[in-house]
Amino acid sequence: DAGITQSPRYKITETGRQVTLMCHQTWSHSYMFWYRQDLGHGLRLIYYSAAADITDKGEVSDGYVVSRSKTENFPLTLESATRSQTSVYFCASSAPGGNSYNSPLHFGNGTRLTVT
Amino acid sequence: SQQGEEDPQALSIQEGENATMNCSYKTSINNLQWYRQNSGRGLVHLILIRSNEREKHSGRLRVTLDTSKKSSSLLITASRAADTASYFCATDNGAGGTSYGKLTFGQGTILTVHP
Numbered sequence: 001d002a003g004i005t006q007s008p009r010y011k012i013t014e015t016g017r018q019v020t021l022m023c024h025q026t027w028s029h030s031y032m033f034w035y036r037q038d039l040g041h042g043l044r045l046i047y048y049s050a051a052a053d054i055t056d057k058g059e060v061s062d063g064y065v066v067s068r069s070k071t072e073n074f075p076l077t078l079e080s081a082t083r084s085q086t087s088v089y090f091c092a093s094s095a096p097g098g099n100s101y102n103s104p105l106h107f108g109n110g111t112r113l114t115v116t
Numbered sequence: 117s118q119q120g121e122e123d124p125q126a127l128s129i130q131e132g133e134n135a136t137m138n139c140s141y142k143t144s145i146n147n148l149q150w151y152r153q154n155s156g157r158g159l160v161h162l163i164l165i166r167s168n169e170r171e172k173h174s175g176r177l178r179v180t181l182d183t184s185k186k187s188s189s190l191l192i193t194a195s196r197a198a199d200t201a202s203y204f205c206a207t208d209n210g211a212g213g214t215s216y217g218k219l220t221f222g223q224g225t226i227l228t229v230h231p
Contacts, residue, residue, distance in 0.1 A: 035221075042204065043159075043221040058218065090158055104149060105219065107158030 006091050006108035013081050014116055021076045021111045023091030031094045032074040033105065034058075034066065036087040043090065049074055081115045088112050122205055122222040130230050135192040137225040139205030146208045148181055149219065150190050153202045195229045202226050
């Protein structure tokens with residue numbers, strides 16, 4: 001089915017470990033995003049990508065790394081997980097058309113990450 | 117920093133009543149968007165209103181935008197139990213290009229519609 005899928009759905013890891021969250025979209029959208037959702041903070045942007053091999057930091061990028069070698073994949077890596085990175089992570093994509101940048105985001109169902 | 121701030125934080129109503137949620141923001145925007153999130157799921161886009169628009173409708177949804185007051189409201193008419201969810205406003209104040217889509221979300225309004 002077309003759409004945006006995230007894996008795993010749930011993940012428990014230990015402090016200091018490296019963990020990678022996967023995001024795959026089948027629409028060939030050029031733009032992709034990673035957000036984290038925490039109580040009291042709403043959704044905050046971690047990283048985004050305008051196209052393959054083009055990425056840029058968001059509001060809360062420290063401790064995270066992304067790559068985008070293919071348009072459809074946008075993995076997010078926590079290099080050394082900390083308890084403060086316990087959160088729900090959402091991947092999203094979008095495709096502005098023509099000269100209009102007024103297009104919505106399409107979200108995956110999230111990965112709930114717990115760092116112990 | 118949070119661009120959009122929503123009010124109220126929680127809203128409880130009966131089926132058939134209207135629900136109004138408000139959003140305020142701080143800087144100029146290209147557009148403002150509203151999203152819905154059901155428990156345990158991702159956000160779903162509801163409606164987008166551009167900075168040069170004042171009102172927009174989609175089914176039972178009505179969104180207004182007042183750029184002079186830097187505020188927006190979402191009205192859901194004739195609410196249903198299935199409308200129970202969290203609702204978020206998000207502002208796009210990017211310059212386009214590679215800055216496109218860097219939405220800033222509010223903390224959301226939790227809407228409960230009782231049957």
